[in-house]
Amino acid sequence: MLKEEGFIGNIAHSNSLSKGLACLASGDIDVVLLDLGLPDSQGLSTFEKIQLAANNIPIVILTGLNDDELGLEAVRRGAQDFLIKGKLGGALLTKTLTYAIERKKLDDAVKIQAELIDLSPDAMIIKKPDDTITFWSLGAEKLYGYAKAQAVGQKTRALFKTKSVQPLESIEAQLMREGKWSGELFHQTKLGRELAVQSYWLAKFGERRELVEIFESNVDITERKNAERLAAIGATAGMVGHDIRNPLQSISGEVFLAKDALKNLPDSEEKQSLTESIDIIEEQTTYINKIISDLQDFAKPLTPKIEETDFAVIVQSVLSTIEIPEAVMVEHLVKEDFPKLMIDKSYLKRILQNLTANAVQAMPNGGKLKISAIRKDDKAVITIEDTGEGIPEEVRGRLFQPLITTKSKGQGFGLAVVKRMAEALGGSVTFESIVGVGTKFHVELPL
Numbered sequence: 001m002l003k004e005e006g007f008i009g010n011i012a013h014s015n016s017l018s019k020g021l022a023c024l025a026s027g028d029i030d031v032v033l034l035d036l037g038l039p040d041s042q043g044l045s046t047f048e049k050i051q052l053a054a055n056n057i058p059i060v061i062l063t064g065l066n067d068d069e070l071g072l073e074a075v076r077r078g079a080q081d082f083l084i085k086g087k088l089g090g091a092l093l094t095k096t097l098t099y100a101i102e103r104k105k106l107d108d109a110v111k112i113q114a115e116l117i118d119l120s121p122d123a124m125i126i127k128k129p130d131d132t133i134t135f136w137s138l139g140a141e142k143l144y145g146y147a148k149a150q151a152v153g154q155k156t157r158a159l160f161k162t163k164s165v166q167p168l169e170s171i172e173a174q175l176m177r178e179g180k181w182s183g184e185l186f187h188q189t190k191l192g193r194e195l196a197v198q199s200y201w202l203a204k205f206g207e208r209r210e211l212v213e214i215f216e217s218n219v220d221i222t223e224r225k226n227a228e229r230l231a232a233i234g235a236t237a238g239m240v241g242h243d244i245r246n247p248l249q250s251i252s253g254e255v256f257l258a259k260d261a262l263k264n265l266p267d268s269e270e271k272q273s274l275t276e277s278i279d280i281i282e283e284q285t286t287y288i289n290k291i292i293s294d295l296q297d298f299a300k301p302l303t304p305k306i307e308e309t310d311f312a313v314i315v316q317s318v319l320s321t322i323e324i325p326e327a328v329m330v331e332h333l334v335k336e337d338f339p340k341l342m343i344d345k346s347y348l349k350r351i352l353q354n355l356t357a358n359a360v361q362a363m364p365n366g367g368k369l370k371i372s373a374i375r376k377d378d379k380a381v382i383t384i385e386d387t388g389e390g391i392p393e394e395v396r397g398r399l400f401q402p403l404i405t406t407k408s409k410g411q412g413f414g415l416a417v418v419k420r421m422a423e424a425l426g427g428s429v430t431f432e433s434i435v436g437v438g439t440k441f442h443v444e445l446p447l
Helices: 017-025 043-053 067-077 090-118 136-145 156-161 168-178 224-262 269-298 311-321 347-361 394-398 414-424
Strands: 032-035 061-065 081-084 123-127 132-134 180-189 194-205 212-220 308-310 329-335 341-343 366-377 379-386 428-434 438-446
Touching: 017 043, 017 168, 043 061, 043 067, 061 067, 061 090, 067 081, 067 136, 081 090, 123 136, 132 394, 136 212, 156 180, 168 180, 168 194, 168 212, 194 224, 269 414, 308 311, 311 329, 311 347, 341 347, 347 366, 347 379, 347 414, 347 438, 414 428, 414 438
Parallel strands: 032 061, 061 081, 329 366
Antiparallel strands: 123 132, 123 212, 180 194, 194 212, 308 341, 366 379, 379 438, 428 438
16 A cells, blocks of 8 residues: 555554564654554554654554554544555555654654753743633743642632733733733742743734734743842941931930939839830830841941850840730740850841841730750750741741831831841741640751
8 A cells, every 4th residue: 555655654464563663663663653453562552662662763554443442542542543454545544654653743843842951940931812821831830839730720810829010911011012011920839939031022923914823932030039139238337326226325325314213213103104104215215226236237238256165154145125915924945965056146146136026026915935055066046936826828938038027016127137147147936836836946056
């Protein structure tokens, strides 16, 4: 049949599976026409053995009159096509084999293109006009955390929880008008991390200029955006901190003098009321000073001064500077054999102050604050534990980012400062939390 139809190429015929496998091993085979009923092998196992040896060579199946399902199952498992013996003609046979070879070439070209695309770190996506994803690159998998099987078939807006300063309708209008669009979008990863991306869209149009496909490429610019924002914060911190601290010192001085003067007044309701007001002023002045310190500590370059430090002494010093309510029970456990630390004591003190203050604020109705330290190999592990409200799930991934806070009162720099100082000392900070049960922060520092 093939010769009658003028099939171009050499034809090798084997009348058993074993001879067919030997022929495949010799190489130079472009397509296999496989009968599933061979003397030494029957059914789908024949296909599976040939498929294993064929090394991506296209396979066309020959089945009997009543074996349609067998042929379909072979196609599901990777065969290019199937033909039924009793309905076979030379033209159909030649066309099927030729198409199988050409499809394989096309598949290989597409595979090479996909592999080249996967070399790019950018997230590359192809989607339908209705926003449904049809192609998902390795860069997209790495950036967003979704495997190809999880992403294909989804809609990008829902998957990424897309936000844009520019209305999405105007983006689509520009895409239809100019065939392209670029700008900044805000996406969310599988783990809930928020991203800023520079997004590039290209449109593919049909013959009647109907939108057929959209190619989208996204580059993560989150760090760049954060760096720009923090540079602005740093520049502001120096100026504002200086301007605020001058009047703050005057206020603190006047509060000290007022408290001293009140001591000499006879006891009365007015004296008690004034004392309470001055205590509030003093407390808020201390809080303003902490905001300035956090802001400046976060913005300034860190150059730790290493010296021998007694951790137990630092803990006592920190606890003396923090107002702890009577309803909060404090326990600090430092074993006698816990070594001295070679560290910047001012950094360590600041880390403990921020974590301890946070722990106290997390227990508005009272609870237990526990500070402990153990030696673990060549590291010191310091733990600050509370029995407070716990950290909500939705902010855990961003907890150490600046301007992120779980409190109604606060600027969100405290934990960012803790992380930055711990890392400047060659250490790290982690946490574990259960909502309604409490939180533990672990600071690991090299001895």
